[in-house]
Amino acid sequence: MQPEEWIYGFNPVLEAIRSGRNVKTVYISYARRERIGDIKKEAEKKSISIEGASPDFFDDKFPKGHQGIAARVFRRSYVGLEELLYVPQRKRETPFFVILDSVEDPRNFGGILRSVDAAGAHGVVIQSYRSVSLGPEVSKSSAGAVEYVPVSMVANIKHAIRKMRDAGITIIGAEASGSSIWESDLTVPLALVLGSEGKGIRKTVGESCDMILSLPTRGSVNSLNVSVAGGIFLFEVLRQRSLKGK
Numbered sequence: 001m002q003p004e005e006w007i008y009g010f011n012p013v014l015e016a017i018r019s020g021r022n023v024k025t026v027y028i029s030y031a032r033r034e035r036i037g038d039i040k041k042e043a044e045k046k047s048i049s050i051e052g053a054s055p056d057f058f059d060d061k062f063p064k065g066h067q068g069i070a071a072r073v074f075r076r077s078y079v080g081l082e083e084l085l086y087v088p089q090r091k092r093e094t095p096f097f098v099i100l101d102s103v104e105d106p107r108n109f110g111g112i113l114r115s116v117d118a119a120g121a122h123g124v125v126i127q128s129y130r131s132v133s134l135g136p137e138v139s140k141s142s143a144g145a146v147e148y149v150p151v152s153m154v155a156n157i158k159h160a161i162r163k164m165r166d167a168g169i170t171i172i173g174a175e176a177s178g179s180s181i182w183e184s185d186l187t188v189p190l191a192l193v194l195g196s197e198g199k200g201i202r203k204t205v206g207e208s209c210d211m212i213l214s215l216p217t218r219g220s221v222n223s224l225n226v227s228v229a230g231g232i233f234l235f236e237v238l239r240q241r242s243l244k245g246k
Contacts, residue, residue, distance in 0.1 A: 007139045008062040008070040010035065015144025017042045022074040024048075029068030031055045039069060065140065076134045076146065079123070081160055084152040085167055087122040088189075094246050095169050095189040096237060099125045101157055101205045102196035103226060106132050110141020111227030112194065113149050117142075119234035123150035125191075127157050161208045164191050171209045173201050174233055176223055178212030186237040187244050194230045 004024065007016060017023055017039070026043050028036060030052050043050050058066045088095040098116055103109055109132045116124060132138065133153065139146045154160045161171050172186075173193045193209055195201035206212060215224065215232055224232075 003075045004072060005075050005136060006061070006070055007073055007136050008058070008066040009140045009143075010039070010067045010069050011144040012139040012142070012146075013069050013071045013144075014039055014042060015147045016071060016073055016139075017046060017048060019144075019147035020046075021076070021147060024072040024074070026050045026071045027053045027057070027069070029053060029055050029058050032068035063137075076151075078134070078153045079150045081125065081152045081154055081163060084123045084125070084150050085164070087150060091122070093120075093122070094187065094241065095167075095191075096121045096241075097123055097125065097164070097169070097191040098230065098234070099157060099160065099171075099191050099193045100127075100131065101193055101201050102127065102130050102199070103194065104130070104132050105197055106135060106137040107141045108132075108197060108225065108227040110138045110143075110146065112230045113138070113142040113151075114145040115227070115231035115234045116149050117145035119231075119238045121149075121234060121237075123152065125152050125154060125157065125160050128153050128155050157205055158208050161191070161193075161205070165210070170211070173206050173209035173212045174214070174229060175200055175206065175212045176214050178214040180216050181213045181233060181236055182216065184211070184213055186240045187246055190237070192230070192233055192237070194226050194233075197226055 007013060026048055040050060058068055062070060098121055165171060168189055170188050170190045172190050193201055215229060
């Protein structure tokens with residue numbers, strides 16, 4: 001049987017319902033007043049039961065930011081790498097992926113998923129160990145974007161990179177030591193590699209990349225949070241492709 005989990009927060013619950021995720025029950029705090037109708041309307045369309053609960057139920061069970069709304073859902077499934085690589089072909093678009101190398105903070109993962117969805121990238125590859133995985137905190141941080149972004153979990157990122165390269169995809173590592181992103185052509189089929197919060201891209205993974213690019217900075221601190229940096233990279237890809245009509 002598919003495992004279950006809790007998700008919490010207005011947008012994560014609303015998007016889980018809208019996207020067609022298997023939602024068992026939605027819980028709404030008796031103290032919640034704003035936009036209850038939006039949740040109820042979407043839940044009723046899918047015949048999902050709604051239950052009221054006390055504010056203490058939410059405060060005891062979830063972190064701050066639960067917004068008095070939660071849902072019991074079946075856990076998101078990962079997609080296979082081959083299935084992920086087929087997504088741009090199905091959409092008739094130039095491949096555009098993100099690979100996370102040892103990113104461990106669920107808030108960063110959620111933020112990256114939000115940018116991936118907004119920038120129109122086709123999916124994310126993560127590793128099955130020493131890496132964050134899908135879960136309630138990722139769902140909350142992504143504001144529901146997790147429902148729309150395919151995620152593939154692989155045993156070895158370097159093997160995944162080889163398969164992507166064999167499929168004609170250029171592998172670009174994001175590191176402070178690289179060439180400027182502003183001077184690079186990002187309209188080609190590509191996969192962007194983002195490294196861990198503390199150490200960046202591992203040496204062996206960096207050696208597997210076709211090129212290393214960086215974001216030019218002018219401040220005293222020469223590095224950015226991985227979620228912020230990833231968002232800038234993603235939207236530069238979108239900007240360049242939009243100019244060329246891709």
